[in-house]
Amino acid sequence: MKNDIGLYSKEFDDIYFSPEDGIGESKAVFLDGINAPECWKDKKAFTVSELGFGSGLNFLLTAKLWCETTSPDQQLIYYSTEKYPLDKSQIEVALEWQDLQP
Numbered sequence: 001m002k003n004d005i006g007l008y009s010k011e012f013d014d015i016y017f018s019p020e021d022g023i024g025e026s027k028a029v030f031l032d033g034i035n036a037p038e039c040w041k042d043k044k045a046f047t048v049s050e051l052g053f054g055s056g057l058n059f060l061l062t063a064k065l066w067c068e069t070t071s072p073d074q075q076l077i078y079y080s081t082e083k084y085p086l087d088k089s090q091i092e093v094a095l096e097w098q099d100l101q102p
Helices: 022-031 057-069 088-094
Strands: 006-009 045-051 075-081
Touching: 006 088, 022 057, 045 057, 057 075
Parallel strands: 045 075
Antiparallel strands: none
16 A cells, blocks of 8 residues: 555565655665666676565566667566555555656
């Protein structure tokens, strides 16, 4: 559910990302953490394995950056698991990111 502090996990009594700059946080922690896009430069295929899909923000940012920095003959393979998947209303909130809209 969305509240004044953002998308919230009841299981972990915590928010999924910073309500001030969730995209910046995800870029700094996840994409910078794997040194993207340099890590996949000139690779025919690149695999990401993530434990805890959460809101899907890491996946969406990775896919966006992949599309912006690779050629059509490269392949991104993205594996992720999630023990506590979001429900439909939470997914709708998670997909509201203006920076990720087509």
